[in-house]
Amino acid sequence: MAKQKVIYYCQNCGAQSSSWLGKCPQCGSWNSFVEEVVKHDSDSGSQWSKKAPAAQQSKPKLIKEITYSEEERISTCCAEFDRVLGGGLVKGSLVLIGGEPGIGKSTLLLQVALLVQNQKVLYVSGEESEQQIRMRAERIHKDNDTCYIVSETSTQQIFQHIETVKPDIVVVDSIQTISTDSIESSAGSISQIRECTTEFQRFAKTTGVPVILIGHITKDGSLAGPKIMEHIVDCVLQFEGDRNYGYRILRSMKNRFGSTSELGIFEMQSSGLREVANPSEILLSQHDADLSGTAISATLEGMRPMLIEVQALVSSAVYGTPQRSATGFDLRRLSMLLAVLEKRCGFKLGAKDVFLNIAGGIKVYDPAIDLAVVTSVLSSNLDMPLSQKDCFAAEIGLSGEVRPINRIESRISEAQKIGFERIFISKYNSKGLDKSRYNIEIVECATIEQVFRKLFA
Numbered sequence: 001m002a003k004q005k006v007i008y009y010c011q012n013c014g015a016q017s018s019s020w021l022g023k024c025p026q027c028g029s030w031n032s033f034v035e036e037v038v039k040h041d042s043d044s045g046s047q048w049s050k051k052a053p054a055a056q057q058s059k060p061k062l063i064k065e066i067t068y069s070e071e072e073r074i075s076t077c078c079a080e081f082d083r084v085l086g087g088g089l090v091k092g093s094l095v096l097i098g099g100e101p102g103i104g105k106s107t108l109l110l111q112v113a114l115l116v117q118n119q120k121v122l123y124v125s126g127e128e129s130e131q132q133i134r135m136r137a138e139r140i141h142k143d144n145d146t147c148y149i150v151s152e153t154s155t156q157q158i159f160q161h162i163e164t165v166k167p168d169i170v171v172v173d174s175i176q177t178i179s180t181d182s183i184e185s186s187a188g189s190i191s192q193i194r195e196c197t198t199e200f201q202r203f204a205k206t207t208g209v210p211v212i213l214i215g216h217i218t219k220d221g222s223l224a225g226p227k228i229m230e231h232i233v234d235c236v237l238q239f240e241g242d243r244n245y246g247y248r249i250l251r252s253m254k255n256r257f258g259s260t261s262e263l264g265i266f267e268m269q270s271s272g273l274r275e276v277a278n279p280s281e282i283l284l285s286q287h288d289a290d291l292s293g294t295a296i297s298a299t300l301e302g303m304r305p306m307l308i309e310v311q312a313l314v315s316s317a318v319y320g321t322p323q324r325s326a327t328g329f330d331l332r333r334l335s336m337l338l339a340v341l342e343k344r345c346g347f348k349l350g351a352k353d354v355f356l357n358i359a360g361g362i363k364v365y366d367p368a369i370d371l372a373v374v375t376s377v378l379s380s381n382l383d384m385p386l387s388q389k390d391c392f393a394a395e396i397g398l399s400g401e402v403r404p405i406n407r408i409e410s411r412i413s414e415a416q417k418i419g420f421e422r423i424f425i426s427k428y429n430s431k432g433l434d435k436s437r438y439n440i441e442i443v444e445c446a447t448i449e450q451v452f453r454k455l456f457a
Helices: 079-085 106-116 132-141 155-164 190-207 228-232 279-281 331-343 367-382 408-418 449-457
Strands: 004-008 033-040 094-099 119-123 146-151 167-173 209-215 237-241 247-255 263-269 271-276 294-301 304-315 324-327 352-358 390-391 422-426 441-445
Touching: 004 106, 004 190, 033 190, 079 247, 094 106, 094 190, 106 119, 106 132, 106 167, 106 209, 106 449, 119 132, 119 155, 119 304, 146 155, 155 190, 155 294, 155 441, 167 190, 190 228, 190 367, 209 408, 209 422, 279 304, 279 408, 304 367, 304 408, 324 331, 331 367, 352 367, 367 390, 367 449, 408 422, 441 449
Parallel strands: 094 209, 094 237, 119 146, 119 167, 167 209, 294 390, 324 352, 390 422, 422 441
Antiparallel strands: 004 033, 237 247, 247 263, 263 271, 294 304, 304 352
């Protein structure tokens, strides 16, 4: 007979306790413990829910005595997805993809499942029926003879389907809808998520079949479920974007087999997600007339250089307190840059409203965008347009100096490739920089005053 036991789990970190606690002793969060009834049944569950047999007794080895080989990767035939993974799916890896509802997680993975060549893919859906998935596949206009679809929520049934199909890749949508018989609590609870993730981990490590899990996120943007789930998996990817724009960004938050600095960019269309090989062209507005308050910045997203458009509007304050608004940029950093312009450079902006927008709906955290922000604000304040052939890449210090940034060579190369004629950088970035390699004019500046004179003199 099954033995029932009540355990209290922390919703934040997954810590368990035999009684309710107001504050979690591990993560320090308050009122995060919830009650769950756990059923321990030795006869229930799949072969992957049981602990693996004890391996041969290990012994310590010198690090030079350990043999290793490069990880064998499976190409998904999606260049942007492979880029974020570090070159493809590693055999036996466990990948977790999170994102807001409706952002395109299921569409992305179904598209990847249909793109993979010469590999059997089993797509397990716990949220949609097989007919709904077929309708999405018709919309994507892709067909595949090696992609299998099943609608199932029990891990025991899922592993039976896996034994029948013997796939090379398994996709689970989503981990919050999957449950195991060894736990009595409902699907999506802390214990179910942790146990199901552990079962898929054992399966992936034992058979060498990579497993991709889709995870929900909470209202604050973090992955739903205990933090221990993120420690179990090998890769954590974040799929994000603005619903008002068609662009989607796939970021790597954790990757045991590659860099976490890479990101993939997609464009959502009626026929699915389109890979964006050159994001600079879609993030720059196409207009013929010279407009004031617009500046182009050479920034970095991960390891990829791209050019983005910064738009500023400066107007007289209608109310007593001037307004400061920023979209896609840190509002506190904008206030700091405005204070630098007023204190160090003498521009009176304290009684004016300042609005800033990053075109394309993306959020930028690179400090190299500071110079473009400052020049766009000055351009709008003076109502004098900047040249469409100029771009900027530098950080602004509190004393008004133009500070150097990292990877200046890749930024200059990207600006040259797009067709810009001048790029403004810090003069401290010129050390070791071979200007003869570039066909673009490199303007070096040390202070904001020098930038102002060269632009508006």
